[in-house]
Amino acid sequence: MAPRVTLFVPCFVDQLVPQVALDMVAVLRRIGCEIDYPEEQTCCGQPAFNGGFWDEARPVAERFVRIFRHAETVVCPSGSCTAMVRCFYPELLKNSVMRADAFALGHRVFEFSEFLVDVARVTDVGAEFPHKVTYHDACHLLRELHVGRQPRELLKRVRGLELIDMPYAEECCGFGGVFSVKFAGISAAMGDVKANNIEASGAEYVTACDSSCLMHIEGRLKRRGAKAKAIHLASILASGEGARAGSDASSAMGAGR
């Protein structure tokens, strides 16, 4: 039986980079998932939470839990938003009536690459992307969710893709949410360090699991007139001939479950 997954599409992905969510859906379908999409979802509350406005974040987080609490498995194309639900909801909602639901939900929310490798047990999704690619470790994904191996495993199995390590892959790109506009100068300096490392790797594309970081990195790369482009992992995994044909991925999915 195909597993049912519920889409958690972060607010900025929904509004600014819908293609990332479409690509994620395409990959999930290809490995045989059935997909639910709660249309009433908005935001997980992270912007207010990170800004210190916990009283504003709390009702938005509670609303999120109400919408997703009956979902079996939730998948999200962002490490940061996943970390918000899994790692920060327990603290934010510790005195809320939704506490128990929030805590339980945290164990069922997965970042996209984490879901593929650790839950669905798929590393080859039949993608083809004949380019030199380097991977950037987004901070929340790496240091809150401890996910770094999974996206690399997925990338290694993409046909034609040459995965190149960049120096200091784990160093923050400087996005940091509101930080990127409140302290734009510092954010840009950090972005330059990242851009230098991307260029030093010689990769054509930098990929990551968080569109927010990628928007900042790409914006900075473009401003500098760099050739390298930014692309979300989901978009790499959704591309290529094999992607359309289907591949053997769905059987691997079945075996994994």
Place this chain on the structure above:
Amino acid sequence: MSGAAQQFRRDAAAKAVDLEHRAVIRKNMDTYEAAVALGKKRFADWEAARQRCHEVKWEAINHLDRYLVAFERKVKERGGHVFWAATPEQARNYVAELAASRKVKTIVKSKSMVTEEVQLNPELEKRGIRVWETDLGEYIVQLRNEPPYHIVTPAMHLDREQILALFREKIPEDVTGESHEELVSAARRALRRAFFSAEMGISGANFLVADAGMVAISTNEGNARLCTSVPPIHVVFAGIEKVIPRMQDLATLWPVLATAGTGQPITTYSTLIGGPRQADERDGPTEFHVILLDNGRSKLLFDVEQRDVLYCIRCGACLNACPVYRNIGGHAYGTTYQGPIGAVLTPHLRGLDEWNHLSYASSLCGNCTQVCPVKIDLAHHLLHNRRNAVHASKRPLPERLGMRFWRWAMMSGTRFRLLGTLGRMTLLTLYGAGAQHTALDPLKPWTREREAPPVAPISFHDIWRKNGGR
């Protein structure tokens, strides 16, 4: 916005575009990182060592009353004095009055961040006392009339040429050459004269060992041993959080401090001092004073959420790991303690009102938490400070109103989608009319430093709807 916040904004923005400065810091950090990576390998289990240090500090901080008093008793038994200073002023006055009554004209100091915290040197100089910093880095920044740039490596921002120029100006008679070795020798000559003319030596403390009643000091230059043994009076400055229960705890804490600080297995000089010269001893100071400084620490002890900030052993690892510190350097903070620990601690020492901006000047990358050798959850404490600032109404009104509007928008799927569509349509229209890269760009705060992403004409939600749930 507080004065300190405005100053920080200006200084940080200026440093962020100073490429030369960034290159010097990065080079130093690369050297540091390589040394620490090697250093950690000397431990059978670095994570277990971190956990052990965390537990020792937990025990100490949660029983401060017991261990501080035990430490005091031992020191007094050997004829030392212990002064409990609640405020920086009390600490300064104690030393100043002691110096005045003993007719002290010259003081040599080894490295102590607490003396920076209480602004000791200006007070002593005001009273006509010559104060020599004898840690090489501290000596250099003192000659430049600057505060330390980093809590462990105070002159990290300077290269050999700058130091050569400084020495030629300030101590020309001691400069005999241009190499690193000759520059160190020049400082050594100047400092030797100070060591042997000083009537008082002041040191910091890395740890106060409760069961032995001893002060533990780690240095690499041997200057602390001269400061604490040659002059007839030795004064120790320490924050109350420096106490540890037992001598044997040093077996883990000393190597962990050295490894996290510089990558060394242990610092070159590890010194334990228990009091003034005893009847059967031939040398050492005849007077020994320990100043235990509170300055907000016991208030922090009451904060259950952030009490672990007092575990800090001032190794500097979080500064080195911080991408913000790496780009703006130590001076931009305008604080005694820089980097993540400074951003977390300073609001507790100097007030949340003036200093909450430092907790916002972070991308929350979490690298500080990951490297901290005593496992302080620094990144999450930045979030706690932010929340506390909002609760105390220390944030600007437009921000507070903005977040209230955000909440109203996010509490309804319809409102969220409507506002999203409205925003995108506005952007598409304006960008279509060529507003991008002009003053009319509504994304100016973003596009000042980077290009805007292409505006999506339709949201994921609307695509999903259009495809009938596909």
